[in-house]
Amino acid sequence: MGEPIAVVGIGAEGWEGLGRGAREAVLAAEVLFGSGRQLGLVPEEVSAERVTWPSPLLPALEGLFEQYAGRTVAVLASGDPMFYGIGVSLARLFGAEALRVLPQPSSVSLACARLGWALAEVPVVSVVGRPLATVLPELADRRRLLVLSADADSPGQLAELLGRNGFGASRLTVLEQLGGPLERIYGADAQEWKHEPGDPLNIVAIEGVADPAYPRSTRVPGLADARYDGDGQLTKHEIRALTLSALAPAPGEMLWDVGGGSGTIAIEWCRTHPECRAITFERLEPRRRQIAGNAAALGVPHLDVRGEVLVELEISTELTPPDAIFVGGGLTQDGVLETCWSHLRQGGRLVANVVTAESEALLLNWAAEHGGELRKFQIYRGEPLGGFTTWRPQLPVTQWSVTKAASL
Known part of the structure; x- marks a missing residue:
């Protein structure tokens, strides 16, 4: 691509806050990309052709740079371009060697400096282009x-969200316009x-205080069953915790949840880490709606909800092999287990839970062929009986968990 693309972080203080290297990169540019606000921070004597980012930006990026190929290009970004910034997208598109990144302090660094908070210990959630509900899994007493705000309305919307969810x-x-004259x-x-809504360039700091009377929803699997709406078709919370333990989610991994029901397994997989992703396959449309509603209410609205697994895999060719598969329904349907196994990546994990004798027999046959661990869980819950307490048994659950070896 010739000269490296200069990606220059610019703060609310504008041109005066740039170091010598950043100023020289902008002055040397023939083309200067940025938002209207960022371009307005650059003095008129900078002779580069100014190009405002189109909307939507990401699909247009490659074609935009092709249009200006052969010219010296600089890109303006807010603060640190590699912190939720355009620098990340450019590095993915062109490679790190094609860029020369000149960062300023990020809004998070400036916020922690103002608040006296330890930067390394504070989690950050961006709601720029993301649903506000993604904040929910991070909340704790x-x-x-x-929170990186999307606009001037974000603080008020966050206050309402916290009020509805026990915080x-x-x-x-x-903190508005950090580092600038309008801070x-x-x-x-x-x-x-x-x-009232203030400046759209803002970041919101939250110091969590939980209502002790409100049900807790931690990242640890096994949320209370009452946290889920639906028709009662769900993996109960004790079995759910054991199942997530067997699935063993790690950051960035993808789960396929077959027979989603109320979405409990996929939702709690995604809640374990912001980078965990899941697709849940559910045959019935009313249940797909309840899964989507539960996912939004529990802070993982990015959960991908699809139809019956065999149909979806037949028409969807772009799906990459998952890291883990949970089969909680439809196991005795012809081809379901075979199809899931064939799509699981080498080294991936498959976990299946069943409650019927027919399904259990199928799992025993698969375990005999492929190995893995077989377990049976019997859960009792204490319930009143007259003036006393008795133990009510739940349906026993047989579980098979296996890792797909590279040789298979």
């Missing part, structure tokens, strides 16, 4: 959190939020 007493601090910091408890 006494936990600090920073109304949490403290919200809005402003203000806050209030979420349940008392009365501030």
Whole structure:
């Protein structure tokens, strides 16, 4: 691509805040890309042709750079271009060697400096182009959190979200235009939020205070069954915790959840880490709706909900092999287990739970051929019996878990 693309971080203080190297890169450019706000921070004496990013941006990036091939290009980014910034997309598209990145302090660094928070210990969630509900899995009592806002309405929407989910007493601090002449910091408890929308360039700090009467929803698998809406078709929370343990999610991994029901396994897989992804396959359309509703309510709205697994795999050719597969329904349907096994990547894990004798016999045959672990769980729950307490048995669950060896 010739000269490296200069990717220059610019803060709210504008041109005056740039170091010598960053200024020289912008002055040397023949073409300068950026948002309208960023381009407006550059003085008129900079002679580069100014190009405002199109919307949507990412699909247009490659063609845009092809249009200006052979010319010296600089790109303006907010703060640190490699922190939720355009630098990440450019590195994926052209490779790191095609870029010369000149960062400024990120809004997160500046926010922690103002608040006196330890930068390395504060989780960050971006709601720029993402649903606001993605904040929910990060909330915990006494936990600090920073949220990169989408616009001026984000702080008020966050206050409402926290109030609806048992965190109304949490403290919200809005930090606007950090590092610039219009910097402003203000806050209030979420349940008392009365501030009008301010500057769209803001970041929100949350100091979590949980309502002890509200059900807790941690990242640890085994949420209360009552946290899920639906028709009662779900893996109960004790078995769910054991199943997620067998599936062993790791950051960035993909799960296929076959026979989604209420979506419990896929949802709690995704909640374990922000980078975990899942596709849930469910035959019935009403259940697909309830899975999507549960996923949004529990902070993982990115869960991919699809139809019956054999049909979907026949028409979808772009799916990459999953890291793990859970079969919780439809196991006795012809071809389901065989198809799942054939799509599982080498070294991937498959876990199947069954409650019928016919399904159990099928698992025994598969275990005899492929190995793995067979377990049977019997859960009892204490329930009242007159003035006393008795133990009510749940349906026993047989589980087969196996790792697909590279030689198979």
